Amino acid sequence: MVFVQMKEVNPMKRFFAALALAVLLSGCAQPAPASSAASPQAQPAKEWSVFPLGPASALTEQGFYSTDVIVEDGASVLTFYDFDQMAQRVVCDVPDCSHDSDACPAWKAGSHLFLLGDTLLSLGGPTDDDYDYIYLRRYDTDGHLVGTRTVLAGWELAGTFTDGQFLYGCIDGDLLYLDPDSGLETVIRRKFLPSSYSPIGTIENQIMWNGTDPEQPTQQVLYRMEDDFSLTEFFRYDPSEVNLLCIDHDHLYWADMATGEIKSTDADGQTQTLSTALSQYIFTRPEDGWCSVQSWSGQVLGEKLLVDVLIEQTDLASTCFAINFSTGEATICTLTDYWNGYAHPVAIWAETDRGLLVSQHEPVMRTTMGQDGCFATFESSRTLYGFIDAEDFFAGRPEYRMISSISI
Secondary structure, three states: OOOOOOOOOHHHHHHHHHHHHHHHHHOOOOOOOOOOOOOHHHHOOOOOEEEEHHHHHHHHOOEEEEEEEEOOOOOOEEEEOOOOOOEEEOOOOOOOOOOOOOOHHHHHHOOOEEOOOOEEEEEEEEEOOOOOOEEEEEEOOOOEEEHHHHHHHHOOOOOOOEOOEEEEEEOEEEEEOOOOOOOOEEEEEEEOOOOEEEEEEEOEEEHHHHHEEEOOOOOOEEEEEEOOOEEEEEEOOOOEEEEEEEOOOOEEEEEEEOOOOEEEEEEOOOOOEEEEHHHHOOOOOOOOOEOEEEEEEEEEEEEEEEEEEEEEEOOOOOEEEEEOOOOEEEEEOOEEEEEEEEEEEOOEEEEOEEEEEEEEEEEEEEEOOOOOOEEEEEEEEEEEEEEOOOHHHHHHHOOEEEEOOOOO
């Protein structure tokens, strides 16, 4: 393996440089470009995308990257789920490597993985001597480590998005972008949003940010980010009455928690009712605000909207409904995944040419040593990945084609 050590920037120098930049930006209304990196503002007509959670953030046609613990009580390592071989492997070409030290390029890879073109980025994990910084690792298309840098900690990693060239995110409410080639971070806008806000998708290529209104804590607001990084209020709602499901097809999908109606709002703010089929499961108790449906989530799959709900005091419990966009009819998806003590709807991570990429949990027994030096054995589970055809999924046929995983 050819290892290229990128020139490292002294962390203190970077800190004071960032501080000086912050002072310069504090009185500016417009974004300021980086001094040594190409400015993202200089490139018109960006194609924005929000990194999804799970395998889809680092998914290719050949497989996906993931960080997993493969040694009992060990650190996480970078692995690749190979779709052609239908097997998981460690991204390491060191002969006879035990994957438990700095000699392994996959060892202690950050848990947040982002695929930008031909570059895989691993972000996370504090350095050994300074918790103000985290590692940014760069891998080539073969998974070889080609550089490691430290960047400022505090990135709200679950809310990272991209224009295909840079990583964008927030630190303490300030909007920044990160040039993965140089490792330089540049503040775009100070006090962009409260730190509780996060991007949840795009509508007509504009990032949508969701969070609690600090001036009205009972209200949540969905803001639309304009081309100049300013914000426009798009959708205001009471989270005790409305539950956001997902954003897809340039629409916001949401549930009216009082009636069970599933609705959509388009880019112009026009709302229509998609389905009333779930209304039969809604029971409320006005005296204490109790509702039979305790949680909602959703995703678009082809011509259907999948809505996962947790229904109390019924045999359905945690259930997935497939709502037909054309008719509004809802059918129950009967396949489940048992973990944490009860059955959950099957998680669908991506649609691929090979079928739906899904996960299942397998029970395992683990042993760990407590602070008193005694060993304890307990039942846990591990996540397995595989494929299932969409027809089989909707028909309730568990015809999974599972990817072989590395055993601990």
